[in-house]
């Protein structure tokens with residue numbers, strides 16, 4: 184109990200450091216295509232089904248603003264959002280500040296994914312996420328499944344649809360985690376990426392910045408069992424009428440009114456949510472297990488597959504502890520963009536990952552107080568990060584073009600026939616993920632408290 188109080192206090196302390204962002208249009212993620220169109224861009228929705236039955240929606244901004252066509256063979260950039268967010272996070276700050284639009288205006292073909300369980304991808308060929316029984320199998324996934332199946336399926340779809348061999352990837356926070364999972368667990372996917380830019384990528388957890396949360400992460404397994412037993416498998420369900428879940432305002436409100444001792448910090452949470460003008464509609468949602476898996480890795484100071492406990496680990500993995508994701512298998516040219524004021528990603532872990540990945544460099548954001556959430560929500564993200572990425576992608580494209588010219592020359596000399604190859608682009612993401620992550624955790628805390636008192 185005391186642990187949970189300090190857990191929540193820590194979360195609130197983090198939450199209170201959030202920078203205030205400008206007014207955010209309260210667009211519903213269900214209407215991302217319409218929202219993009221209303222800004223003067225061509226927009227498309229695309230759908231793909233994973234091998235395990237999840238129906239995923241992608242959003243595409245293929246051309247520059249006010250244009251209806253683009254250059255042939257322009258780079259394809261696939262962008263992936265963070266925990267609890269959705270494709271909306273790459274566009275919700277509008278054309279002036281959102282990376283999705285900046286990439287499109289740079290002439291790239293922008294695709295933005297939606298992970299299973301988020302509002303736009305909350306569908307399955309057989310399982311109903313709103314059924315009191317089927318929701319358990321539906322939400323039995325963590326970032327591993329999102330990486331191994333969702334990203335794989337969406338990338339395959341985009342490459343098939345565009346007829347191109349490779350693309351560029353941009354992933355924010357969990358969108359970085361899932362990239363690492365995919366390419367280490369299914370190394371054949373490395374071939375499909377020209378380059379990757381991972382923003383505040385969560386991977387190694389040897390030095391989780393908050394020692395308080397690190398201590399509290401010992402509770403992660405009991406907390407997860409508890410929430411399962413309460414029927415809480417999903418955070419921020421789009422269906423406010425659905426049984427156990429509640430919206431942000433509701434949960435904060437309840438927490439405030441029910442427990443006098445929480446009043447002041449509770450007010451801080453609510454104030455932050457309201458000051459930042461987060462429309463609960465903006466939240467993409469997530470499975471509780473995603474957060475529980477991060478909790479295990481924080482506890483174990485590791486970046487490993489799901490920990491089932493000794494007996495089942497031995498049965499499933501052949502070892503008492505779950506295997507680590509082997510980052511040395513990731514051969515994509517990757518840049519890890521990180522910030523020194525990030526309260527969930529430590530510089531030492533970023534540098535260790537860069538060291539273990541064969542073609543990877545770490546790039547520190549040139550503002551000391553840049554935070555985790557600002558990658559997706561700051562006005563200067565364009566100057567500090569996006570412009571760099573746009574240029575890096577353009578350079579990577581030139582390198583490919585040169586290689587192609589050289590190999591074509593060589594092929595002509597050799598009188599051989601060669602396939603044409605091509606390139607792609609990458610994307611970027613804005614979002615309020617960290618704050619939502621914290622809010623989600625405090626929601627879990629609330630449920631825990633309810634049960635305990």
Ligand SMILES: *[C@@H]1O[C@H](CO)[C@@H](O)[C@H](O)[C@H]1NC(C)=O
Pocket residue numbers: 340343344
């Ligand atoms: C690939 O694209 C073609 C048409 O563009 C479509 O008919 C086919 O079903 C696609 N294959 C997959 C695996 O998506």
Ligand SMILES: *[C@@H]1O[C@H](CO)[C@@H](O)[C@H](O)[C@H]1NC(C)=O
Pocket residue numbers: 305313421422
């Ligand atoms: C909300 O729940 C109802 C019934 O439980 C379901 O038919 C509907 O599809 C759900 N809405 C969403 C967005 O999932």
Ligand SMILES: *[C@@H]1O[C@H](CO)[C@@H](O)[C@H](O)[C@H]1NC(C)=O
Pocket residue numbers: 423424432433436
């Ligand atoms: C919480 O949500 C329910 C329906 O989802 C609504 O009836 C109730 O008024 C809300 N409570 C608060 C405090 O907003």
Ligand SMILES: *[C@@H]1O[C@H](CO)[C@@H](O)[C@H](O)[C@H]1NC(C)=O
Pocket residue numbers: 432433436457
């Ligand atoms: C949150 O709920 C309170 C109490 O019902 C209400 O006064 C307030 O307007 C709500 N805020 C938002 C952002 O919905």
Ligand SMILES: *[C@@H]1O[C@H](CO)[C@@H](O)[C@H](O)[C@H]1NC(C)=O
Pocket residue numbers: 509511512
């Ligand atoms: C990780 O992959 C590398 C390269 O294939 C291999 O040499 C190494 O043994 C692997 N490490 C583990 C722990 O499996």
Ligand SMILES: *[C@@H]1O[C@H](CO)[C@@H](O)[C@H](O)[C@H]1NC(C)=O
Pocket residue numbers: 202550551552
């Ligand atoms: C961050 O630092 C800059 C100077 O580099 C300063 O102008 C700005 O106010 C700071 N922002 C925050 C949120 O502390």
Ligand SMILES: *[C@@H]1O[C@H](CO)[C@@H](O)[C@H](O)[C@H]1NC(C)=O
Pocket residue numbers: 378516517518542575576578579
């Ligand atoms: C990786 O990409 C960067 C551009 O972002 C480039 O400068 C570098 O040479 C590339 N590294 C390799 C090994 O291709």
